[in-house]
Amino acid sequence: GAVVSQHPSRVICKSGTSVKIECRSLDFQATTMFWYRQFPKKSLMLMATSNEGSKATYEQGVEKDKFLINHASLTLSTLTVTSAHPEDSSFYICSARGVVEGGRQPQHFGDGTRLSIL
């Protein structure tokens, strides 16, 4: 149980392109989804928190116009990197958690998307 699917697993594209990454919870309803960025040999850096049907909450320093997040249903959230540039190249990981129980539910992670901007 608690499977999260992230797609695509790898993207290589030219500078200026917009890229959409999908995150789906396959066997549970995700009231909250999180988007992270991970640099080589570093831990996960939270970018934003999204709750179904409402606007995402972005962490300090994350450009919300650059990283558009949509959480339109209880099983799907998308991250769109708009007008991507080489400095946006990174490993992006989503996670999902089910019904909030005082913040005690674990997050379940997708397998990440390796984004490379040429």
Added chain:
Amino acid sequence: EDQVTQSPEALRLQEGESSSLNCSYTVSGLRGLFWYRQDPGKGPEFLFTLYSAGEEKEKERLKATLTKKESFLHITAPKPEDSATYLCAVTTDSWGKFQFGAGTQVVVTP
């Protein structure tokens, strides 16, 4: 300021050589502490949740414990397939937002 610190940064073990990883935290109002393992190029895989001091959880060769200031992940008689980066995370809010430690990279050699 809330802080989560993992030690050591890296650990090299012989197969069968038991050891412990540490996750110390200074946060206000801990709601949960979580352990994950992450393989290269993959997302973190959930291992354990601990809620209160004194709690222990076990799964195969792994055992996690929690005190008021830190958590330990004990690896008993590790095998090469236990090689991974082990991450701990804490949550203090009702939305379950995580603060991660930097991780411990474990390499188990045959």
